[in-house]
Amino acid sequence: MSQSTTLRLERDDPSLPGTAAEAAKAASGARTPARARNRLRLILMIGGTLAVLVAGTEFWLNGGRWISTDNAYVHAPKLMVSTDVSGLVSSVDVKEGQNVKAGDILFRIDPRQYQSALDAAKANLALTRINLEATKQDYARLQSDIAAQQAQVSLAQATDERTIALLQTNSATRAAYDQSHFSLIAAQRQLDSLKQQAQVALTRLGGSAETPVEQHPQFLSGQAQVEEAQRQLDHTIVRAPFPGIVTAVDTLQPGTFLVSQTAALTNTGAVGLVGTEGFWVDANLKETDLTFTRTGDPVRITIDAYPGRVWQGHVDTIAPASGSEFSVIPAQNASGNWVKVVQRVTVRIALDIDASAPSLRSGMSAVADIDTGHRRHISDLWTSSAQAKPAETNGTDASKP
Numbered sequence: 001m002s003q004s005t006t007l008r009l010e011r012d013d014p015s016l017p018g019t020a021a022e023a024a025k026a027a028s029g030a031r032t033p034a035r036a037r038n039r040l041r042l043i044l045m046i047g048g049t050l051a052v053l054v055a056g057t058e059f060w061l062n063g064g065r066w067i068s069t070d071n072a073y074v075h076a077p078k079l080m081v082s083t084d085v086s087g088l089v090s091s092v093d094v095k096e097g098q099n100v101k102a103g104d105i106l107f108r109i110d111p112r113q114y115q116s117a118l119d120a121a122k123a124n125l126a127l128t129r130i131n132l133e134a135t136k137q138d139y140a141r142l143q144s145d146i147a148a149q150q151a152q153v154s155l156a157q158a159t160d161e162r163t164i165a166l167l168q169t170n171s172a173t174r175a176a177y178d179q180s181h182f183s184l185i186a187a188q189r190q191l192d193s194l195k196q197q198a199q200v201a202l203t204r205l206g207g208s209a210e211t212p213v214e215q216h217p218q219f220l221s222g223q224a225q226v227e228e229a230q231r232q233l234d235h236t237i238v239r240a241p242f243p244g245i246v247t248a249v250d251t252l253q254p255g256t257f258l259v260s261q262t263a264a265l266t267n268t269g270a271v272g273l274v275g276t277e278g279f280w281v282d283a284n285l286k287e288t289d290l291t292f293t294r295t296g297d298p299v300r301i302t303i304d305a306y307p308g309r310v311w312q313g314h315v316d317t318i319a320p321a322s323g324s325e326f327s328v329i330p331a332q333n334a335s336g337n338w339v340k341v342v343q344r345v346t347v348r349i350a351l352d353i354d355a356s357a358p359s360l361r362s363g364m365s366a367v368a369d370i371d372t373g374h375r376r377h378i379s380d381l382w383t384s385s386a387q388a389k390p391a392e393t394n395g396t397d398a399s400k401p
Helices: 003-012 020-061 112-168 174-204 217-234 379-399
Strands: 066-075 078-081 087-092 105-109 237-239 244-247 271-275 280-286 298-303 310-322 344-352 365-371
Touching: 105 271, 112 174, 112 217, 280 365, 298 344, 344 365
Parallel strands: none
Antiparallel strands: 066 280, 066 365, 078 271, 087 105, 105 237, 244 271, 280 344, 298 310, 298 365, 310 344
């Protein structure tokens, strides 16, 4: 048998090992993992595309919920504490960086001139009381004099009438009549004078002799002078209006003459005080971020000085105007070289600070993340397109002559 016949028989007989049938079977088994790999590759491609599509859609739907800005800074109550009275600084009772409570003494002014003014005002008030009491007594005396003079007028009237009757019967002389008549006129004039004096005294008493001295305008004026003098004396002791940490103490030294009108402006007659309570954050948001921002929205705050620490807060107020509206030199947008700039509006965020929170300092940089709660909808795509198209059309029409 030839060699070619032998090879053909081996290939056609599947029972023989190492034949072509066995090779075909091996090739068929090798194609099965390839199909599985292709199927897996197709599943991964479709599944990955769907996963990216779902994740992207979810990200877009929630993309307008959070508003974030790093243009945010911590603020606290701060004040250059001074006084409204002038004088020499007699002592400074605090030192730089000292914690003080509300009402603690910061510094004192020499009180002697204000004590003298208070004593003079009190003496003037006492003199006013004496004068008013004397006027009351004088008015009472005038009333007695008026009553006595009224009796004299009545007597002169009766004498004059009798003299007239006697004169008619020629029982009295003309001289007697003239004497009685002019005596009556003098008594009446004296009565009128006393009444006028009484009216003057009553006017000085405020129109009523029964009004208490404490309600008289002169007394009230004197009392106001005493209160003002007492207020100025009290203000020679300068106290902390709220709890905080004092600073800029070295600019104020004993012996400095404090001028009340310029003390807080020059800082040479004042002590700085930065509050340790009531912190807030001013976040300067772009005007385009205010679309869905509302008062009361929750906020997450992170402070650059304390990485990893999160403060909670809420939107307290939204400024009624952008920052440029309060600029000393506002932008001249009506000029020919106008360039549109996105404006920023200050949003005040109230902080919820617990006892375990680290100390904050006014002016620290922060990052604010505002949860507006807004969620986009697929319909917004068509709404946005419909709103944008008229805007473009209006812009085109506006450019036409």
